[in-house]
Amino acid sequence: MTDDIARLAAGMADRLVARRRDLHRYPETAWTEFRTASLVAGALADAGYELRLGGEAVRRESMLGVPPAEELAAHMERAEAQWGDPALIGRMAGGLTGVVGELKCGEGPVVALRFDMDANDMDEARDDAHRPHREGFDSVNPGAMHACGHDGHVAIGLGVAEALAALRDRLNGTVRLIFQPGEEGVRGAGPMVDAGALDGVDYLLGGHIGFQARKTGQLVCGTDKFLATTKFDVTFTGVPAHAGAAPEQGRNALLAAACAALNMHAIPRHGQGGSRITVGVLNAGQARNVIPPNGLLKAESRGETTEINDYVFARAKDVAAGAAHMYGVDHAVAVVGRSASGGSDPELAARVRRIAEGMPFFEPSGIVDSVDLRGSEDFAVMLAEVRRQGGTGTYVMIGSDLASGHHSFHFDFDERSLAPGVELFVRCVFDCMTLPARVRA
Amino acid sequence: MTDDIARLAAGMADRLVARRRDLHRYPETAWTEFRTASLVAGALADAGYELRLGGEAVRRESMLGVPPAEELAAHMERAEAQWGDPALIGRMAGGLTGVVGELKCGEGPVVALRFDMDANDMDEARDDAHRPHREGFDSVNPGAMHACGHDGHVAIGLGVAEALAALRDRLNGTVRLIFQPGEEGVRGAGPMVDAGALDGVDYLLGGHIGFQARKTGQLVCGTDKFLATTKFDVTFTGVPAHAGAAPEQGRNALLAAACAALNMHAIPRHGQGGSRITVGVLNAGQARNVIPPNGLLKAESRGETTEINDYVFARAKDVAAGAAHMYGVDHAVAVVGRSASGGSDPELAARVRRIAEGMPFFEPSGIVDSVDLRGSEDFAVMLAEVRRQGGTGTYVMIGSDLASGHHSFHFDFDERSLAPGVELFVRCVFDCMTLPARVRA
Amino acid sequence: MTDDIARLAAGMADRLVARRRDLHRYPETAWTEFRTASLVAGALADAGYELRLGGEAVRRESMLGVPPAEELAAHMERAEAQWGDPALIGRMAGGLTGVVGELKCGEGPVVALRFDMDANDMDEARDDAHRPHREGFDSVNPGAMHACGHDGHVAIGLGVAEALAALRDRLNGTVRLIFQPGEEGVRGAGPMVDAGALDGVDYLLGGHIGFQARKTGQLVCGTDKFLATTKFDVTFTGVPAHAGAAPEQGRNALLAAACAALNMHAIPRHGQGGSRITVGVLNAGQARNVIPPNGLLKAESRGETTEINDYVFARAKDVAAGAAHMYGVDHAVAVVGRSASGGSDPELAARVRRIAEGMPFFEPSGIVDSVDLRGSEDFAVMLAEVRRQGGTGTYVMIGSDLASGHHSFHFDFDERSLAPGVELFVRCVFDCMTLPARVRA
Amino acid sequence: MTDDIARLAAGMADRLVARRRDLHRYPETAWTEFRTASLVAGALADAGYELRLGGEAVRRESMLGVPPAEELAAHMERAEAQWGDPALIGRMAGGLTGVVGELKCGEGPVVALRFDMDANDMDEARDDAHRPHREGFDSVNPGAMHACGHDGHVAIGLGVAEALAALRDRLNGTVRLIFQPGEEGVRGAGPMVDAGALDGVDYLLGGHIGFQARKTGQLVCGTDKFLATTKFDVTFTGVPAHAGAAPEQGRNALLAAACAALNMHAIPRHGQGGSRITVGVLNAGQARNVIPPNGLLKAESRGETTEINDYVFARAKDVAAGAAHMYGVDHAVAVVGRSASGGSDPELAARVRRIAEGMPFFEPSGIVDSVDLRGSEDFAVMLAEVRRQGGTGTYVMIGSDLASGHHSFHFDFDERSLAPGVELFVRCVFDCMTLPARVRA
Numbered sequence A, B, C, D: 001m002t003d004d005i006a007r008l009a010a011g012m013a014d015r016l017v018a019r020r021r022d023l024h025r026y027p028e029t030a031w032t033e034f035r036t037a038s039l040v041a042g043a044l045a046d047a048g049y050e051l052r053l054g055g056e057a058v059r060r061e062s063m064l065g066v067p068p069a070e071e072l073a074a075h076m077e078r079a080e081a082q083w084g085d086p087a088l089i090g091r092m093a094g095g096l097t098g099v100v101g102e103l104k105c106g107e108g109p110v111v112a113l114r115f116d117m118d119a120n121d122m123d124e125a126r127d128d129a130h131r132p133h134r135e136g137f138d139s140v141n142p143g144a145m146h147a148c149g150h151d152g153h154v155a156i157g158l159g160v161a162e163a164l165a166a167l168r169d170r171l172n173g174t175v176r177l178i179f180q181p182g183e184e185g186v187r188g189a190g191p192m193v194d195a196g197a198l199d200g201v202d203y204l205l206g207g208h209i210g211f212q213a214r215k216t217g218q219l220v221c222g223t224d225k226f227l228a229t230t231k232f233d234v235t236f237t238g239v240p241a242h243a244g245a246a247p248e249q250g251r252n253a254l255l256a257a258a259c260a261a262l263n264m265h266a267i268p269r270h271g272q273g274g275s276r277i278t279v280g281v282l283n284a285g286q287a288r289n290v291i292p293p294n295g296l297l298k299a300e301s302r303g304e305t306t307e308i309n310d311y312v313f314a315r316a317k318d319v320a321a322g323a324a325h326m327y328g329v330d331h332a333v334a335v336v337g338r339s340a341s342g343g344s345d346p347e348l349a350a351r352v353r354r355i356a357e358g359m360p361f362f363e364p365s366g367i368v369d370s371v372d373l374r375g376s377e378d379f380a381v382m383l384a385e386v387r388r389q390g391g392t393g394t395y396v397m398i399g400s401d402l403a404s405g406h407h408s409f410h411f412d413f414d415e416r417s418l419a420p421g422v423e424l425f426v427r428c429v430f431d432c433m434t435l436p437a438r439v440r441a
Helices: A002-011 A013-025 A034-046 A069-081 A086-090 A150-166 A189-194 A253-265 A306-327 A346-357 A379-389 A415-432 B002-011 B013-025 B034-046 B069-081 B086-090 B150-166 B189-194 B253-265 B306-327 B346-357 B379-389 B415-432 C002-011 C013-025 C034-046 C069-081 C086-090 C150-166 C189-194 C253-265 C306-327 C346-357 C379-389 C415-432 D002-011 D013-025 D034-046 D069-081 D086-090 D150-166 D189-194 D253-265 D306-327 D346-357 D379-389 D415-432
Strands: A050-052 A099-105 A110-116 A173-180 A203-209 A219-226 A228-237 A275-285 A294-303 A330-339 A367-375 A392-398 B050-052 B099-105 B110-116 B173-180 B203-209 B219-226 B228-237 B275-285 B294-303 B330-339 B367-375 B392-398 C050-052 C099-105 C110-116 C173-180 C203-209 C219-226 C228-237 C275-285 C294-303 C330-339 C367-375 C392-398 D050-052 D099-105 D110-116 D173-180 D203-209 D219-226 D228-237 D275-285 D294-303 D330-339 D367-375 D392-398
Touching: A002 A013, A002 A150, A002 A415, A013 A150, A013 A415, A034 A050, A034 A069, A034 A086, A034 A099, A034 A150, A034 A173, A069 A086, A099 A150, A110 A150, A110 A379, A110 A415, A150 A173, A150 A203, A150 A415, A173 A189, A189 A330, A189 A379, A203 A379, A203 A415, A219 A346, A219 A379, A228 A253, A228 A306, A253 A275, A253 A294, A253 A306, A253 B253, A253 B275, A253 C253, A253 D253, A275 A306, A275 B253, A294 A306, A306 A330, A306 C306, A346 A367, A346 A392, A346 A415, A379 A392, A392 A415, B002 B013, B002 B150, B002 B415, B013 B150, B013 B415, B034 B050, B034 B069, B034 B086, B034 B099, B034 B150, B034 B173, B069 B086, B099 B150, B110 B150, B110 B379, B110 B415, B150 B173, B150 B203, B150 B415, B173 B189, B189 B330, B189 B379, B203 B379, B203 B415, B219 B346, B219 B379, B228 B253, B228 B306, B253 B275, B253 B294, B253 B306, B253 C253, B253 D253, B275 B306, B294 B306, B306 B330, B306 D306, B346 B367, B346 B392, B346 B415, B379 B392, B392 B415, C002 C013, C002 C150, C002 C415, C013 C150, C013 C415, C034 C050, C034 C069, C034 C086, C034 C099, C034 C150, C034 C173, C069 C086, C099 C150, C110 C150, C110 C379, C110 C415, C150 C173, C150 C203, C150 C415, C173 C189, C189 C330, C189 C379, C203 C379, C203 C415, C219 C346, C219 C379, C228 C253, C228 C306, C253 C275, C253 C294, C253 C306, C253 D253, C253 D275, C275 C306, C275 D253, C294 C306, C306 C330, C346 C367, C346 C392, C346 C415, C379 C392, C392 C415, D002 D013, D002 D150, D002 D415, D013 D150, D013 D415, D034 D050, D034 D069, D034 D086, D034 D099, D034 D150, D034 D173, D069 D086, D099 D150, D110 D150, D110 D379, D110 D415, D150 D173, D150 D203, D150 D415, D173 D189, D189 D379, D203 D379, D203 D415, D219 D346, D219 D379, D228 D253, D228 D306, D253 D275, D253 D294, D253 D306, D275 D306, D294 D306, D306 D330, D346 D367, D346 D392, D346 D415, D379 D392, D392 D415
Parallel strands: A110 A173, A110 A203, A203 A392, A219 A367, B110 B173, B110 B203, B203 B392, B219 B367, C110 C173, C110 C203, C203 C392, C219 C367, D110 D173, D110 D203, D203 D392, D219 D367
Antiparallel strands: A050 A099, A099 A173, A219 A392, A228 A294, A228 A330, A275 A294, A275 B275, B050 B099, B099 B173, B219 B392, B228 B294, B228 B330, B275 B294, C050 C099, C099 C173, C219 C392, C228 C294, C228 C330, C275 C294, C275 D275, D050 D099, D099 D173, D219 D392, D228 D294, D228 D330, D275 D294
């Protein structure tokens, strides 16, 4: 059977590349993955998967950091114009862009795989050193770029869907494929968990192209040290005034925002483990000669543990409040995303290793049991939920030569890693189905 | 003749209000006044004025703070869609939106009047407390609002043009009407001076609705203490990086910008007179979880004298360079506007007082000889040029009840001041023509 | 009589220099002028003046910015060791170092002269370019230096006292000599006013060596634009912690103080007139590797009017509170000095001009009616009190070549100005006595 | 023999407490440990140790962060007044306060023990909740407090010296006792290494009371994750000016220092491991109304690896230079201490565990093999030198109930840990002497 899987995966290699490039060309940021999700849902339905869409896949009340309604509506139009399926898109109104597809194949454990679909909020490089530009599949959507490889994840996920459907007769148990929106900003996992997408899952697998596995042929079998994180916006509201004639009548929201940004970065490190604080965006002011009445920070805290992250976020709120008081302006803090800390199950990672050791694509010396992520991934939220229920999981990194680091303008990966990715996940599903169910219905 | 002027002005009162409201509805910011300028040029041509347009009115090489070409092109389209004259607009390509109209009426001095046309970069209030909204003439152009009364200035200027044309047989000398773009940002005066718009002017008059004359019926005959100013942009360019995994590989342009903004405001006051420094806009960063590689400040310095302004600007450049060094980012400072210090000629102001005392509209107790502007106006650049040549000038403030301060969202003025404004300027022109020419040809 | 005065003053020129140098050698900062005040009191008593000392001269409850009791006690010991009079010093315990001497010479107005006695909190230059060092009369008191010329003021005051005593038969009215402590920090005037030192004064004269009269032979007859000011200390109290092992357990008072200092300097200028804000001293922290639990700012606000100063001080308090909130530390703001805005009486200044024009020492072209101080002097508090009662006053500047600016390490003045200073004040007293009393008893 | 050691240690328990309290009462900060070092040297000499003092123990050229000569001289006087030995103190002039005592006992390895002697720069708590105050052994030296337990370390070290001398007949090899000055500020180890104090050492032991072993009866056998660190001072030199009259003529070193402090704390975390940056002290300015011409920061960087520390220190230097440029002031950065990263030898730690397991004082469950220090200790410099030569070492933590954290005002430890500390070290020496020599002479 192993050979069948290998053959199936190898056979779809060109289509995986084509699909990845199509997705790369039409990147969609968090909660606007209408085109991507409609393509995914269509493909899953075609392959015989039972679908959960819209409110069945994503709990609306749990969504954080959702764009305004008119912006979402514009994205729905765009997605249709970019050959998304209008009927499916229509079921995703309000940004409910998560998709769950399930294939029930008799008695056995529930094995879930999670693939994230969203792109980054950034403009792609437009120079010939950048292959996507050179070969004409760079982003056509302004302000959006697949700079983290989720285009590859979706391509792998659809390849897995196709392969498992082809092999469904041999499966014993239930396969659940979870296509998640909004991993950037760690927004999508929570609302999918709250909608029940992880209910009853015995084994959860997820993964990432590249990251700390920066060479093709490498594999990380289990990822640890997911950083807990809180994503938050701070708005400052002051009073405008003529900067020449009456500056004293203004209340300066730009300086409050600048002061808050600076002092947030000065929040002390934590003695018990790593922490991060980043103000990634600051927009303030309206005109050069008007005391700025408005200020916005987009920020995030992180911590090696949830406690450390909570500490940093609590201090950041103090900084925001203090800065507002300093400048006599109003302020508000809104949480727009959050994720947990956590790590992979070593036993499950060991099984991944054994499978990978059987695949010639992976270099034996390039297979490692575990690395520390030192970043955030809301896969950790799903993993925590699965564990709460009694299940377990692991998060792999599929090595790939990277043109440039994740989230950089020139990010690109080695597409030769796509087909082996499909093979690995499919074989892991089969492997997990030899294990007992862990979660009581 | 005084009665004729009064009658003419009174007779156009309703049309002045209509014109002002039309202009208020279609505000255009600096260098994009295509619609306004084409209406002005059309009206001047119809009234028999000799026109200077485009490069004859504005020296392209002297222009500062010009929007990018594609933005200008979009504004030209917008202006046409808003019933600007396409032929005239075509002559203003590149933002050459200044208009000079001249009426030569025999021997005598050259008397110039200057009216500024541009709107502010801000969104207008949309509540019923705001008359322009309540009565349906609020701005239809996003990001633009006449919050400084230049709509009224243009209406007055066109009224003056019409009245003087009607009375041209009685004039002895030359009338030159200068409609200036880009007063906000003090950008328009310099390039018009450099194009020769002030050449040969013996007497220059200009003015403003409201400002320190905040009650209808008041008049300031001469304005002093124009603040010298420099408008400048600072851009910071850093290196992006993943904020969780490798923050140390980034170079943070947001923090450089925030630090520069804060420390610019901390530049010491000057012992020899008033100074100002304002960072009106700060935009930095691309995504919440990426070390921000970009930062932009839009700022201005001011000083009671040119020396004081130069001091503040020099220190601001040090602050920008220091902040860049701190954060290991590149930076650039671009000057996008500038104006001089200066004040009005007391003798000419005294003549204005005598004229105003003959107009029942102005309350005798509300007429003052002089006030300090404590703001910047690039009329000061024109005044300096006129003085350099041997001429003289004054800048009046025509009192008007204000709904809210200049540059605020709720700015509005009392339209009853428009017709008396026309009358005052027309009578001043006649008065100046009784004086000798001062400038050698 | 004019000749007698000139002769008397000229005759004491060498002694004035000697006295000034003695005072320069033993500088005493605010509320610690035990030696100086005891010398003054002794000299006044010897010359026949009626003395008010201690609580009669200074209201204890009004004193601001008083050093701790043990420090005052150490200064009393020091003053005795430096040949101050122990009995007189004993009457000044607690820092009550003001001295009032009165000479009643029959009917006539009450003419008061005020001389300030205190030194600056700074170390004097110790290089040969600095005459006081070169000639051996530089400060022996660490942390104290006469860098503002008050040593000269006291020398002149004692010269005036001696001359008027010698001429007392010719006086008609009452002379009151007020030797004030704590002008630096604007601390001494208020408590002397509250103790009644200005009660019944018809004419008040005061003055300064140098300042805007930077050349020997110049004279400013009346000083205007005294800046209102508030002197204040801000203390921040946090929590120490090991900076390596547990930084998160600390609360950083150093960063709160640094942040407050920076943002105080960024308080917007005021449209209605000049303002100042200065944090002159910041001391924070205890050890390099301990999160700093303590922070102290010594600061001052100023304004061209009391309202402007109040605005700046109010905003500074907001900044302090906001910085404390930011860093989770406690804070307290203590006012340690304050003064009013104000200016001189032009009529009295005109009389000073006429007197100076009769003195060959002053260059006619160097005598000016008025200059703007653009600094603070608590003489303004006394002047406001005299005006409140119906009296009037002026503040002169006696020109003197300065080696370096006031409050600089190398400050020194031209001692040739001392004797003419005595002559000017004595003649002013005689001149005022020809005027009617203004204040009702 | 084990029993003999236990008996010896138990028998000196009261004297250890008395000695610790004497040392606690007379704390001495880095390079001023004249009294402590002279007591140590005297005791070692009395016990028959061969002494290295002064330049033999400490290389003068390698010393960082040395107080000025006059301060050192004053401390020598103080130490004599506090019953230090004048002759021995005389050999330590210049702060050469390290002491090495050696006992050669035939063939065998060289076993070195290191004890640090210095106190912290802070004032001790003076309330009855604080036992040293309540029981009368709190610090009599202003600005110095044993808040880290080095008083206990010296007491233990002298107990070890005495015990080993008593047992010298049974030793096979050389004992070298290293009493190090200036551990605070990580200043003492480097110059002692450079003077050869570690030459030929096969086995190095050191340790600390408390730290992560916060309960009496606990023991950490090997300490890891010593943080690399750089201690540095930054001085800013500006220009003073009158804050009211001419602030623009000043160059503000206080704001440069405040800005540098704030922005140093904002240096990004490092993705590869923990980092720290702390400005522990900021002193700037001279007088409230003078633009501050001086500013001083005492700061430190740390890193889990030397590379991370180097990164933080390099960025801190950029921040300092940028802040200086911003404010137009000069600046200088001086390194005053440094230490390396590193950790203990697990095999040696395992031997310590076995010894401890044989001592009833230590709770079996409280003995742990290793903890991460997450702080800096220049023992790491000595350890690196021993390793370089071929030797090895470990650093223990002797558990002790702590009244409050290290470096806090209320720090105190449980003196019952002193005698077991002596026993442990003595037994370790005997144990190491059963091992082969590792370093070639």
